[in-house]
Amino acid sequence: MTTRSDPRWRLALPMYNLTTDLGRAWERLLGAVVDGLRQRGWRDAMDIVAAPPDLIGFWRSSDLLLSQSCGYPLATVLGDAVRVIAAAEFDWPGCSGVQYCSAIVVAEGAADSLEALRGKVAAVNETHSHSGMNALRHTIAPMAQGGRFFERVIVAGSHLASLRALRRGQADVAAVDCVTLALAQQEAPGALAGLRVLLHTAPAPGLPLVASRRLDDSQAADLLAVLQDLPVAVPSLMARLGLRRFSSIGLGDYQPILDMQRSAQSQAYPLLA
The missing domain is CATH 3.40.190.10 (Periplasmic binding protein-like II)
Structure with missing residues (x-):
């Protein structure tokens, strides 16, 4: 009490x-x-x-x-x-116990590998996000040259806004946590229209x-x-x-x-x- x-x-x-x-x-x-x-x-x-x-x-x-x-x-x-x-x-898919991961999302018919994203535009929900930034940075790090991989990175403000940037052609890739992705598929499937998952990041709590x-x-x-x-x-x-x-x-x-x-x-x- x-x-x-x-x-x-x-x-x-x-x-x-x-x-x-x-x-x-x-x-x-x-x-x-x-x-x-x-x-x-x-x-x-x-x-x-x-x-x-x-x-x-x-x-x-x-x-x-x-x-x-x-x-x-x-x-x-x-x-x-x-x-x-x-x-x-x-x-949800991508979750195991308290662990989850992020889906690296691209437009349908666009990049078919991480290397194909070199020099492209990435969207993140927030700069202090694990799922949107840290997990993506960890995935890209082995491929970066001189501390760079993308042409630029835009801060969308939310995972849904990152997906919107992909649909509008304002960005080429975004990392979206698997819970958000599953809830979007269930509640707002239009948010994923024309998009696909390229691969998943390493899991984390x-x-x-x-x-x-x-x-x-x-x-x-x-x-x-x-x-x-x-x-x-x-x-x-x-x-x-x-x-x-x-x-x-x-x-x-x-x-x-x-x-x-x-x-x-x-x-x-x-x-x-």
Whole structure:
């Protein structure tokens, strides 16, 4: 049972809201988390919110009860500033346990190999994204020359925007995580019209569910237990989101993401370029 003297928390799951309906489904999942904590005696105010644009600041906030982070900022920027609670196991192609990978996506009839992408334009969702940037950089690094491979790299702002850039001919390649790709195929298949998967990147741990360091061990245990109860509490909702279960994971489990960064750096390819 929580006993904080300043009992107010925020929850948001901002990373896979590809459509309005999906956004509502993720909010319902958070509602089930709040209900589960209430059943465990929590009396704190728990507000389901829209995540602000400054996600790094949001993840670092002292009133954060639960959110998805990306593994790359967790490993490189956030670190011990947050408490890692769990990671999701998805039932989508390219996912295995808490591991996931990115699909390297190109236009149909375009590049048939990585080498064919040399001198082309890459789109990334964000420069601090593992799935969109770090995984692609790790894949391209052995082929880079003088620290370059692409003509240029554009920052699209989201995975869906990267796919849009491919469809419009504004980019030639993008790396999109397998969960986003599967949800797009299910919810917005037009986003993939005229596109195909060239290959997949190396696997890495999926998005961590993080909370404020203000949570004590008992509260964190409650939160993990509620997450692990969700397949029984809301089975149809879990299936709708392609979720199997949530598994305990720690900061150290994200070392493979740093290893991929360091591998690219060791090959004189510190920046995706």
